[in-house]
Amino acid sequence: MLTQEENDKINILLKQIEDNNLFALAELMDMKTPSISTIAFNILKNESKSEEVVNSVLIALIKNIHNFKSYKNINGWINSVTINYSIDLLRKDNTELPFNDEIAFDDEELSNESQIIERLVIVSAIQSLDSLERGIFIDKYVNGLHFTELCKKYRKSIKAIRVILKKARDKFSEFYEKE
Numbered sequence: 001m002l003t004q005e006e007n008d009k010i011n012i013l014l015k016q017i018e019d020n021n022l023f024a025l026a027e028l029m030d031m032k033t034p035s036i037s038t039i040a041f042n043i044l045k046n047e048s049k050s051e052e053v054v055n056s057v058l059i060a061l062i063k064n065i066h067n068f069k070s071y072k073n074i075n076g077w078i079n080s081v082t083i084n085y086s087i088d089l090l091r092k093d094n095t096e097l098p099f100n101d102e103i104a105f106d107d108e109e110l111s112n113e114s115q116i117i118e119r120l121v122i123v124s125a126i127q128s129l130d131s132l133e134r135g136i137f138i139d140k141y142v143n144g145l146h147f148t149e150l151c152k153k154y155r156k157s158i159k160a161i162r163v164i165l166k167k168a169r170d171k172f173s174e175f176y177e178k179e
Contacts, residue, residue: 010074017065020138026123029058035075036082043086053085060085066144125175133168140165 010031016024033054040053060081129137136154139145145153150161 007075014065014074018143020135020142022123022126022138025062025142028061032061032078033058036078039079039082040086043083044089049089050086053082053089056085057082062142063144065142125172128175129168129171133164133171136161136164137168137172 010028013024013028013031017028036054036057037050040050040057041047044050044053057078061078126134126137132154136150139150139153147158147161150156151158154161156164
């Protein structure tokens with residue numbers, strides 16, 4: 001259960017993320033990674049699979065961040081998605097749920113240096129884009145704007161938006177692969 005202070009901090013970060021603040025995104029990811037990792041590990045009993053779930057949940061969070069009208073239960077949403085992804089991964093691997101009467105869902109620190117570095121590389125890759133590409137990239141993939149909304153916001157044609165997004169994705173991939 002989140003304290004009021006933690007909930008307020010998440011609300012502030014989410015509002016900053018909506019304003020395309022990548023550092024707020026990195027901070028939210030760092031804040032939630034330990035609890036996501038703990039839940040996933042308690043279900044999967046496998047560290048590498050748990051990391052896979054952490055990445056999937058964080059991607060889902062980024063993709064759906066624009067859908068949160070009320071941020072009061074974002075922690076519950078994250079926990080539910082984590083549990084669902086973990087169970088889906090078990091099913092995909094044709095393994096059974098481990099028998100455990102008590103699965104602990106605490107916020108114990110499990111993040112490691114490689115996860116933090118991974119998130120910083122993502123933020124750096126996005127920061128490497130020029131301002132127009134970065135704005136459109138974030139609005140599309142973080143804030144979930146549709147092409148028509150992007151066209152209105154940036155006063156560009158759909159074709160121009162698609163070209164800019166392709167260039168941004170290519171630059172992002174190139175930068176990310178180098179790191």
